[in-house]
Amino acid sequence: MKKELIKGNEAVVKAAILAGCTHYFGYPITPASEIAQAAAHYLPLIGGTFVQAESEVAAINMVYGAASAGARVLTASSSPGMSLKQEGISYLAGAELPAVLVDVMRAGPGLGNIWPEQSDYNQMVKGGGHGDYKNIVLAPNCAQEMCDMTLEAFDLADKYRCTAVLLTDGSIGQTMEPVEFPDEFRPAPYKDWAVYGDAKTQKNLISSIYMSIDALQALNRRLQQKYAEIELKEQKWEDFMTDDAELVVVAYGITSRVAQNAIEELRAEGRKVGMLRPKTLFPFPKKRLAEIAQTAKVFLAAEMSAGQMIDDVKLAIECKRPVEFYGTCGGSIPTVEDIKNSIMAAYKKRIG
Amino acid sequence: MEPSTITVKKGKPEAIYDTFERKAGKDKLTTHYCPGCGHGRVHKLVAEALSDFGLTDKTIFISPVGCSVFAYYYMNTGNVQAPHGRAPAVGTGLCRVRPDSVVISYQGDGDLAAIGTAEIIHAANRGENMMVIFVNNAIYGMTGGQMAPTTMVGQKTQTTPRGRTVMNEGHPIRMAELISGLEAPVYVERCAVTDTKNIMKTRKAIRKAVQLQAEKKGFSFIEILSACPTGWKMTPKDSIKWIQDNLEPYFKLGTIKDVSAEREPMIKPVPTNDAEAIYSALGLQKGKTKASTDRAIGEKRIKIAGFGGQGALTAGVMLANAGMNDGLHVSWIPSYGPEMRGGTANCSVVISDRRIGSPVFESPNVLIAMNGPSLDAFEADVTAGGTIIVNSSIVERKVKRSDVKVICAPLTDLAADLGIKAAANSVAIGVYLGHEKVFERERIYDVLKTSLKKKEALALNIQAVDAGYAFAQGK
Amino acid sequence: MENPANVKKKLPTVEIDLNQCKGCALCIESCMPKVLSLSPAYNQLGYQYAVYGGNGCTGCEACYYACPEPGAIAVYKEKKVKA
Numbered sequence: 001m002k003k004e005l006i007k008g009n010e011a012v013v014k015a016a017i018l019a020g021c022t023h024y025f026g027y028p029i030t031p032a033s034e035i036a037q038a039a040a041h042y043l044p045l046i047g048g049t050f051v052q053a054e055s056e057v058a059a060i061n062m063v064y065g066a067a068s069a070g071a072r073v074l075t076a077s078s079s080p081g082m083s084l085k086q087e088g089i090s091y092l093a094g095a096e097l098p099a100v101l102v103d104v105m106r107a108g109p110g111l112g113n114i115w116p117e118q119s120d121y122n123q124m125v126k127g128g129g130h131g132d133y134k135n136i137v138l139a140p141n142c143a144q145e146m147c148d149m150t151l152e153a154f155d156l157a158d159k160y161r162c163t164a165v166l167l168t169d170g171s172i173g174q175t176m177e178p179v180e181f182p183d184e185f186r187p188a189p190y191k192d193w194a195v196y197g198d199a200k201t202q203k204n205l206i207s208s209i210y211m212s213i214d215a216l217q218a219l220n221r222r223l224q225q226k227y228a229e230i231e232l233k234e235q236k237w238e239d240f241m242t243d244d245a246e247l248v249v250v251a252y253g254i255t256s257r258v259a260q261n262a263i264e265e266l267r268a269e270g271r272k273v274g275m276l277r278p279k280t281l282f283p284f285p286k287k288r289l290a291e292i293a294q295t296a297k298v299f300l301a302a303e304m305s306a307g308q309m310i311d312d313v314k315l316a317i318e319c320k321r322p323v324e325f326y327g328t329c330g331g332s333i334p335t336v337e338d339i340k341n342s343i344m345a346a347y348k349k350r351i352g
Numbered sequence: 353m354e355p356s357t358i359t360v361k362k363g364k365p366e367a368i369y370d371t372f373e374r375k376a377g378k379d380k381l382t383t384h385y386c387p388g389c390g391h392g393r394v395h396k397l398v399a400e401a402l403s404d405f406g407l408t409d410k411t412i413f414i415s416p417v418g419c420s421v422f423a424y425y426y427m428n429t430g431n432v433q434a435p436h437g438r439a440p441a442v443g444t445g446l447c448r449v450r451p452d453s454v455v456i457s458y459q460g461d462g463d464l465a466a467i468g469t470a471e472i473i474h475a476a477n478r479g480e481n482m483m484v485i486f487v488n489n490a491i492y493g494m495t496g497g498q499m500a501p502t503t504m505v506g507q508k509t510q511t512t513p514r515g516r517t518v519m520n521e522g523h524p525i526r527m528a529e530l531i532s533g534l535e536a537p538v539y540v541e542r543c544a545v546t547d548t549k550n551i552m553k554t555r556k557a558i559r560k561a562v563q564l565q566a567e568k569k570g571f572s573f574i575e576i577l578s579a580c581p582t583g584w585k586m587t588p589k590d591s592i593k594w595i596q597d598n599l600e601p602y603f604k605l606g607t608i609k610d611v612s613a614e615r616e617p618m619i620k621p622v623p624t625n626d627a628e629a630i631y632s633a634l635g636l637q638k639g640k641t642k643a644s645t646d647r648a649i650g651e652k653r654i655k656i657a658g659f660g661g662q663g664a665l666t667a668g669v670m671l672a673n674a675g676m677n678d679g680l681h682v683s684w685i686p687s688y689g690p691e692m693r694g695g696t697a698n699c700s701v702v703i704s705d706r707r708i709g710s711p712v713f714e715s716p717n718v719l720i721a722m723n724g725p726s727l728d729a730f731e732a733d734v735t736a737g738g739t740i741i742v743n744s745s746i747v748e749r750k751v752k753r754s755d756v757k758v759i760c761a762p763l764t765d766l767a768a769d770l771g772i773k774a775a776a777n778s779v780a781i782g783v784y785l786g787h788e789k790v791f792e793r794e795r796i797y798d799v800l801k802t803s804l805k806k807k808e809a810l811a812l813n814i815q816a817v818d819a820g821y822a823f824a825q826g827k
Numbered sequence: 828m829e830n831p832a833n834v835k836k837k838l839p840t841v842e843i844d845l846n847q848c849k850g851c852a853l854c855i856e857s858c859m860p861k862v863l864s865l866s867p868a869y870n871q872l873g874y875q876y877a878v879y880g881g882n883g884c885t886g887c888e889a890c891y892y893a894c895p896e897p898g899a900i901a902v903y904k905e906k907k908v909k910a
Contacts, residue, residue, distance in 0.1 A: 018630070044621065051448065065446040178641070181634070204430055
């Protein structure tokens with residue numbers, strides 16, 4: 001396909017439709033509303049369905065219903081809305097239903113403001129609802145990845161029968177960039193466990209209630225095995241000038257874009273700095289970070305929060321190297337100078 | 353022909369499993385319900401209707417949270433268990449995906465009238481093609497007998513130990529009346545599974561709702577007053593009498609709304625699998641975009657700002673589009689976040705010969721200021737050696753910076769001369785390209801050709817680009 | 828017992844599976860000819876169960892609809908069909 005200059009938020013919807021998504025249920029919230037608006041525009045054109053739900057809670061439960069019926073289904077929201085959806089996300093996990101969710105993060109806590117932040121890391125990557133479950137979490141950093149990761153999210157969600165989340169923010173969602181959409185349309189696969197309302201699937205049950213302790217233990221074991229398999233097979237990342245880097249920045253989403261500029265400028269000054277950009281946040285790219293820890297002297301976790309991803313960086317490298325931190329809250333995107341300064345501070349402190 | 357006689361059996365309908373294999377324990381024949389519970393009666397009526405109409409295999413039955421959480425032990429249908437109160441939302445998802453199925457949302461009073469109030473009201477208001485069986489027994493049974501929204505005033509429960517009071521808990525809620533106040537629902541009835549007469553009325557109502565759903569006539573709501581002998585601490589026999597003496601006078605039985613005769617079936621859309629149609633709907637074009645360029649243009653960080661209506665944002669999109677088609681890396685972001693200031697509409701465009709870092713930048717190397725406030729807001733940010741293009745038709749003051757290249761171009765006047773004042777943004781693009789050839793002017797023409805369908809507007813905008821270009825070249 | 832062909836009793840009749848009965852007695856309440864009663868004995872579930880005296884059933888099915896258990900009560904009767 002020819003490239004299209006398109007907002008990341010809109011690219012999600014087109015990619016979803018090309019991945020066989022037929023249904024969208026959502027509730028308006030800035031800065032995620034563009035996704036709902038695009039879904040409201042495009043889905044009816046292909047015979048699909050867009051429903052503006054009465055609440056975030058209703059929306060995620062409509063997703064639960066549509067996923068139960070075997071559809072590829074999408075919803076999107078922003079931080080306070082995702083908090084409301086957590087009940088349904090836990091039920092989706094318990095019933096092992098596949099669905100794709102987009103969280104266009106804004107600043108919190110509470111109503112916060114509508115500007116970008118990355119402070120939903122814990123609620124999306126670590127769980128957020130009740131019970132021991134995980135979402136697959138993908139972290140796009142440009143419009144093309146908003147497309148590519150949407151396609152990937154539908155496949156992963158179906159493959160593992162779990163929720164797959166695109167964790168992004170308003171600046172990535174709002175930016176128009178060239179996107180090459182796939183040449184192939186892939187209709188939703190048949191799901192023999194789903195309830196289609198026909199004789200073939202009449203015996204199927206979608207449920208997250210397991211009254212016997214043994215049965216619920218078995219479900220939890222199965223879930224944990226599934227998450228272990230995901231950790232083994234699905235870690236994705238991008239290396240940016242890490243080969244000889246003494247200091248490695250770990251950043252995702254918009255922060256990684258700013259960090260790229262900072263690193264390019266510092267490289268031009270002869271500093272051996274690089275970046276490991278997680279493309280999946282669960283599973284976190286532990287393998288690659290552990291490798292890098294053998295050569296790099298110091299890490300810098302850079303995120304638009306008070307420090308959430310940094311814990312995963314420390315765990316990934318088993319605290320074998322110092323991990324410095326750059327964070328910003330309240331809705332401000334770091335400037336290139338901000339990141340450069342924090343890199344240089346870490347550099348001087350740890351390397352000299 | 354002589355009539356002959358056969359023996360018929362009225363027993364367990366086929367829509368109820370022969371044995372309840374999902375139920376724990378040895379007893380796979382009886383329900384988990386207490387003696388005298390109304391749920392079993394209602395289950396049988398629903399199952400009988402599905403069996404009689406041959407709809408069992410087409411049915412998706414939603415079990416709620418409450419005593420009927422295990423309805424899927426019994427219903428020989430497709431089964432989905434829903435979170436507390438969310439059955440109508442889950443049902444919405446189900447019936448939107450499977451419009452030919454019969455979707456039944458089976459709910460109790462805590463589920464439907466308390467925690468799920470929003471979901472039931474809005475599913476009803478959208479007229480979802482589902483039927484709701486609302487079993488009202490005026491108490492939370494599953495959790496051990498707490499107050500429900502339908503608990504009667506004075507009724508003692510675990511959470512109203514001295515009886516429900518109007519002062520503290522308000523009045524019991526009449527859901528059927530509430531639902532019937534909405535436009536969309538096609539059929540609303542309140543029944544009671546008490547004596548034989550009322551059980552048969554309930555049977556009739558359920559059969560009607562099932563039929564209406566099979567006919568795709570929309571949302572039906574059957575409220576059923578039902579006994580909870582355990583929760584009420586009564587014998588089954590006394591429970592029936594208690595419904596008649598206490599619930600029925602407040603929750604009036606009968607048809608509350610029925611517009612089924614005047615409603616047409618609603619046929620929901622079916623998604624297409626036709627790839628051509630889908631690509632066309634998405635506006636995606638076959639072919640390849642030029643992947644890269646070998647021209648070294650460096651990285652242009654262009655801030656375009658003006659008042660709303662001057663087309664600053666559109667100009668940015670045109671530049672980014674043209675750059676993309678020329679194999680360059682591009683990004684465009686509208687004023688966003690704390691950098692939005694000064695009451696100007698502005699956008700940030702990056703056009704680069706290499707992968708772009710942040711699409712958001714602090715220091716543009718090109719500023720196109722289409723009005724005064726835009727110059728005030730961004731002049732100081734421009735990098736030394738950068739360019740400021742000022743709309744001299746409007747901006748009266750001079751640029752203070754001496755370390756930048758300044759082009760004062762009468763953007764609005766040049767556009768007005770062509771008779772199309774709205775094309776000041778096209779003039780601005782022309783001026784910029786005349787000053788700095790990041791790509792050929794023709795790339796902008798190409799973009800204009802795809803975005804402007806009217807020939808006259810297209811021609812004028814091309815002229816506007818040319819006018820700006822000529823102005824810059826003449827400098 | 829499930830197969831109507833095997834039913835040899837006088838029709839109409841009601842059959843109560845004693846081990847599916849929870850003794851709520853709502854069938855007894857609903858029975859117009861008053862031919863059902865509660866047994867003095869207890870079933871496997873620990874309930875006194877409903878029993879049919881063997882005479883007087885009119886085949887009205889009220890007990891079937893009154894019973895909350897799906898499989899506890901079955902009513903058998905004759906139906907004329909044109910050959």
